[in-house]
Amino acid sequence: MRVLVVEDQADLVEILLEGLRAEGMAVDAAFGGASALEQLAVNRYDVVVLDRDLPDVHGDQVCTELVAGGAHPRVLMLTAAGTLGDRVEGLGLGADDYLAKPFAFAELVARIRALARRSNPALPPVLAHGDLTVDTARRVATRALRRLDLTLKEFGVLEVLLGARGAVVTSEELLERVWDAHTDPFTNTVRVTMMRLRRKLGEPGVIDTVPGAGYRIGRP
Template structure:
């Protein structure tokens, strides 16, 4: 899942990004509203975590612009003001969810994952292909009852491939959704991650390489 954190308090933004990264998400950070709109225009985010009180371009305007431009990303609005009127106003701007500061990190993670599931065609929380099961809520994978010890990137790639339901997923798409903007677009990270994932999944092989197209389950 690709997430954009828009928060002008840099230390908080970096802390949240690091925490979400440990949860297996690919996270970018924008410190003002203009930077947020720029990143949203060039990256395909699943969820935007948007602080309401932003410099340069206010969070309300960012939210309004994302909704008006038809972005598929779901917006989770953050604010220090947690009154009912504030929540109603934020949702009225096009936000999909609202979380008042201070908040528990575990709740933030849960809300982001719930919104991420809503940003695509409805999928069950447990993705199944034969003996392979991927529990996206519990972040657990098994094959034939055997637990698979997957890294966050391996889990993300497997989730993307299973979500495609047999369709081919390009390496570029995997890189876009599974890695943050600091990643080198010419990196071999996707190829290496798929190779490691294949070994962990075992036999018979589940991931097929489609020449000049990508990968599929």
């Protein structure tokens, strides 16, 4: 899952980046609305955590432009103003969810994951293929009832592949969905992670390489 945090408070951004990455998310940061719109124009995100009260381009405008652009990531709007009227107004702009500051980090994580599951088409919280199961809420992967000891990136790759429901996923898309903007696009990170993931999944193999295209979860 890839998340963009749009917030002008540097100390809060650092806390969110560290915490969300520890939860296995690929996270980028924008310290204002203008920077957010630039990143959204070139990167694909599953969820945008958007502070409403930004100093340059207001969060309301960022949300409005995202919605006007058609297909867009889910938007979780943050604000210090938590009245009913504020929530209604924020949701009316096209935000998918609304969270007032201060908030509990565990609730933020739960809301982000819930929004990510509302992708199109919507994905269930538990993804399965044959004897392979991934519980995205509890962050647990098992095969033949045996719990797999996966790194955060290995879990992320497996989650994206299962979520694709048999469709081919390119290395570029895996980099975009599982890693962040600081990852070198010419790195062999995906190949190395895939090799380690396949080893941990064991036999028979479930991840197919499609030459010249990418990877997919094969049919059971």
